[in-house]
Amino acid sequence: AQKVTQAQTEISVVEKEDVTLDCVYETRDTTYYLFWYKQPPSGELVFLIRRNSFDEQNEISGRYSWNFQKSTSSFNFTITASQVVDSAVYFCALNSYSSASKIIFGSGTRLSIRP
């Protein structure tokens, strides 16, 4: 079975704090991809990053960084020096070999950054 769990329903931090969003996934496939999306209040999902199962290198893009650990089946997302514009709902997603074209989403984490 394929599953994505985002245990943090809501997080609220003060601006400039660092914040980490957790994502735990389940799959028996050895080939799979993981994604993070941002959903601002406007509603459209914005793609942030894709990571394949054979590449465990961490990635940094500006204030965003991602930590992929196959040993714990986790793909966590950290925002450094958070800003009010980071306030949104963030989704982690999984696309694996046995699920073919189906993309499985976690339930999302609502992040609020207070000024």
Added chain:
Amino acid sequence: DGGITQSPKYLFRKEGQNVTLSCEQNLNHDAMYWYRQDPGQGLRLIYYSQIVNDFQKGDIAEGYSVSREKKESFPLTVTSAQKNPTAFYLCASKSTDYTEAFFGQGTRLTVV
């Protein structure tokens, strides 16, 4: 500009009526998807299509129907059989397996 266009942005439906949500993409993507999102909830897959003239049920297909007559278009009909249709509907597309999906701006459907 290339992208996915959903229309209308807001839609009101009377109980017992069928309504059709439009989704068009000019990204030349093979696969298209429809998701439903309820307030404070994640995305649930309604239907998806990997090629023209073929589509598969997702996790919550009951009360919905789709067609895929053209590569660019994947309309979703919410039928009167859908007992609780009020929700935010998102359409997405992607080119091949394992690539990221791109989303439209969504349609907010309200039953009045």
